[in-house]
Amino acid sequence: MTDTPYFGRRVPRNEDATLLTGRAQFIDDVDLPDMLHVAFWRSDFAHARITGVDLSAVRARPDVVAAYVADDLGDIWGPGPLLVPPPPIEDIVFHERCQVPLARDRVLHAGEPVVAIVATSRYAAEDALEDVRVDLEPIDAVVDLHAALEQDAPVLHEGLDSNLAAHCVQQKGNYEEASANAELVLERRFHYDRGASAAIENRGVVANWDDSNGKLTIWDTTQAPIPIRNGLAGLYGLAERQVDVIAPFIGGGFGPKIMMFYPEEVVVPWIAMQLGRPVKWIEDRSENFYATTQERSQIHDAKVAFDADGRILGVHDVFLHDTGAYDPYGLTVAINAQCTLLGCYDVPAYYSEFTAVFTNRPIVTPVRGAGRQHGVFVMERMLDLAARELDIDRVEIRRRNYLAPDDFPHDHGLVYQDFSSLTYDSGNYAPALERAAEMIDFPAWRDGGREEAHAAGAHEGVGIVSYVEGTGIGPYEGARVSIDPSGEVHVATGVGTQGQGHYTTLAQIVADAVGADVARVHVVTGDTREFNWGTGTFASRGAVVAGHACHAAGMAVREKIVECAATHFGVDGESLELGAGKVTVAAEPDRSITLGDLASLANPLRGAVVPGTEPGLEATAYFGPARGATASGVHAMRDCCRPGDVRRADPRLRCGA
Amino acid sequence: MKPPVFEYHAPGSTDEALALLGEHAWEAKILAGGQSLVPAMNFRLASPAILIDINGVDELSGIETAADGSLRIGAMTRQNVVESSDQVRAAAPLLHKAMPWIAHPQIRARGTLGGSIAHADPAAELPAVMLALGAEFHARGPSGERAIPADEFFFGLLMTALAPDEMLTAISIPAQAPRSGTAFVEFARRHGDYALAGVAVTLTLGSDGTCESAALGLLSVSEAPMLAVQAASALVGTAVELSDAEGAAELAAGEIDPTGDLHASADYRRHLVRVLVRRAVVEARAGIEDRG
C-alpha cells in the first residue's frame, strides 16, 4: 500500500461516542433476569491451616441460595494449568504449583478464597459472609525473600523441601575473564518492591447456562477470551462450541487480567451450571488489592565491570524473584527481567542467575512491564553510578555503550520469554538519546545550569534512561474482514480490548486496505461468538500481531473487491481505484459502485457462484511472527525542588514529579 | 464493600430530624455528605440501624456574616461552597486557606463542614482549624440548643461532646482581628491524602508590635485534634522572630503524643511538627506585615 489515508494519522476514535454516552457495556452492565450474586469469603491470614468450616448459619439465611467449599466442587477442584512452561534453558529448575479454585487445607495468601456464597443480591451475599465460620490455625507467613530460603522457614507447598520455586542461569561470554582487567567494578544491591496494578474497573465474571441449547455464556473481564473459553470447556467437560466467552468493554487490563484461571473464573460459571440461573460476581476494590495478581518484588545483587572509558566489559547479576503463593504464569516475569537488563548496550559478557521464591503474598503474574523494568533499573542505575565514578557525563556513557546501527540483527545468545533466542531485529539508539538530551537541555544543566539553580536556592536534577523492549510476540492472531451490503465493514478478531483503542486502530488498518471510510469500519474484539481463534492482548502484541492479521484479511478482501468490480464494469482490475467506500473506474470518475452494492453483487440470489470462488466480500487471515519485534526508547527528565516546597525540607523525601 | 441493612429516613426539617434522632439515638446516625460514614458502612466498620439523611434540610446550609463581621455557617454547607465563599475569605482567611487541603474536589463537593467536625477525625484539617480560630459549635438536642467552644468539643479518637441525640446545626467563627496573620501547612505523601501532620496558626500583634495572642491547632499528631498551648503562650510577648518560631516549634514537638503507624513513625511525626510549626509561624507573621 503506498497511500494510507488513515493508518498513522489522527482520526476521531470510533468507540468514543459509545463510551461517552454511557452505552458501552461493561461487565457490571450485564443484567439478566433471575440473576444471583456471589461473594467470596477470603482469608485475612497470609498463611494458615484450615481445620474446619461451618456454613450452617449461612445456609439457613433466607436469601442465601447456596454456599460452597472446596469439597463441594467435585471434579473441577484442582490446581489450574501452568500457562507458560519454563523455557528450554539448560539445567533450569522449575516447581509447578498452581492455584486452586477454593482453598481446602491451607491458605497461602491473604485474599485466597475459601467459601463461595450465592445469594439473591450482593448485599445479601456479603451479609452472609459474617456468618461464615472458618477455623484457621495461623502459620508464620513467609514474606522476606532471603528468609524464605532459609532452613527454618515454613515451607508453603507440600512435596517441596524449601520455598525455591525455580532456578535459572543464562550467560554469554565469560564474566570473570572479561572483568579481570577492569578499571572499575561496581557492586550494588537493588530492591524492587511489590506493586499492585489498580485498573479503574476491577475484575468480574457473569455466567449463564442455557439448558435448552446446552450453551454456557460467560462475560469475563479477561484479556484472553479464547483461551478462557478453551480451558473452561475442557474443565467442565463441554465441547468448545458449547461455551461462549465475551470480554465486553473493559476498564483497563495492565496484565493481571491475562492471568488464567482465577478461582472466581472457574467457580462462577460452574455455579451457574449447578443452579441453572445466571450468576454474577464483581470484584470490589478491597478484594482487588489481594485477590488479583501483582508483581514487582525482586532483589538484585549486581556487578558491572567497566574499562577506563566507561565501556561495559561484563555484567554479573544474581537475583531473587518473588513469585507469590503460586506460579501459574511460569517464569515470564523473571526471564523478562533477565533478558531486558542488557538494554541498548553492547555487553560482551553477561552472567545472570535467578532464584524464584514462593512467598505468602498474592500470586505474581505480569503487570505493566512484566519484569522488564527491573532489569532496566539495575543497568541504568549502574551506568549513572559509573558515570559519576569515571567522570563521564550520563548521556555520553550511554552513547559509548550503545550497539551500533550495523550490529543488527543482534543475537544475545539468551533464551527469551517466547522461547526464541533473544535477538534484536533492528535498532539505532543514539538519535533518540540525542533528541531527549536536547529536549531537557541536558548540556546546559551539565555545564553550570545545575550550580546556577543551586545558587538560586533550587535543587535541580536530571534523569535519563534508555531501554529496549521485546514486543509483539507470537504465537499468532487472526482476523475476519467482511463487507456488509449496508456498506459497513465488519472486522472480528480474537484479542480482547481494555482501553487500547483497537476499535479505531484496527479499523484504520482495514479502512486503508479496503478503501472504506474509517468510521464505517466496525471492529469486534474479544467475543468467541465472532472469532474462534487467537491468544490475547498482552506483551504489547495486540496492535502488532492482530493488526497484521487485520491487514492481511483486509488485503484479501481488497482482491475480491477488485475482481468483482472489474467483472461488473468489464474493465481491467488495474484501472480501478478504491477509496471513500467505493470503487471507481479511474479514467471515468462517474462510473463507480459502493462497497455495499458490490457486496450484494458478490452474493447473488440467482446464478451460480463459480467453483473455486466464495460468495460475498469476506476473508480470514492469520499472522504469526517468528519472534518478537524490538522497540527502543529513551526517557529524560529534568526537575527541580524550589524553596518552600515541602519536599525540600526533608532529604529523605524524593523530589520530582 | 456493601453496607449491612439499615433503615433510611429523609426528614425535611431540623425538628423532624431531631425527633427521629430522639427516638433512635444510639441506633441512628446522621447522614451528611456521606464521605466518611458511607465508606465506614461499606467496610462494615459502622453499621447504624437507622440513617437520618439531612441533605434535604435546607435550613442547615448557608453562610451568614453578622454585623460584627463574624460568620455563622450551617452544618450542611458543602466544603466546596466554603472554599469558594468570598465571605469566608474575608472574615476567616485561615479557613479559606485550609479548604483545598481536604481530600479532592469530588469529595469536597459532597462533604460538609459539619460532617467533618462531627466526625472529629484527628487527621482532618477542619477540627484543627476550628481550634485555631476559636470557633463555637451550635448543637441542638431534646433539651434545646447549646453552644460548645471548639476547645471543649474534641475528646478523643472520633469522640466529641455531642450527645447521641444531639446534632450539630451551625458553626460560628469570629472575624479575624486586625493586625493578625494566619497560616495553614501540612505534609501528606500525596496531595489529598490525610496529612501525616499539619498545623493551623493564628497570630495577633499588639500595638507595640509584639504578639498579643496566638493559637496553634495541630492535626494527625494525637488521639484528637489539639491546641499546642505551651507553644502558643511562648509566642505571646515576643516579636515573633525566626528564633521565637523555632522555640515554639520545639515546645509543640514536646506537647504532642503521636503514635507511629504504617504511614509514619512517631518520631517522624514529631520531626514534621517541629518543621511545620516553625514554617507556619513564620508565614503567619509575614502575612501581618504584608497587610501593613
Ligand SMILES: Cc1cc2nc3c(=O)[nH]c(=O)nc-3n(C[C@H](O)[C@H](O)[C@H](O)COP(=O)(O)OP(=O)(O)OC[C@H]3O[C@@H](n4cnc5c(N)ncnc54)[C@H](O)[C@@H]3O)c2cc1C
Ligand atoms: C478519599 C477520601 C479522602 C478524604 N480525605 C480527607 C482529608 O484529607 N481531610 C479531611 O479532613 N477529610 C477527608 N475526607 C473526609 C471528608 O472530608 C468527609 O467529607 C468529612 O470528614 C465528613 O463529612 P461528611 O459531610 O461527608 O459527613 P458524613 O460522612 O455524612 O458523616 C460523618 C460523621 O459525622 C456525623 N455527622 C455528620 N453531620 C452531622 C451533624 N450535622 N450533626 C451530628 N453528626 C453529624 C455522621 O453521623 C457521621 O458519624 C476524605 C474522604 C474521602 C472519601
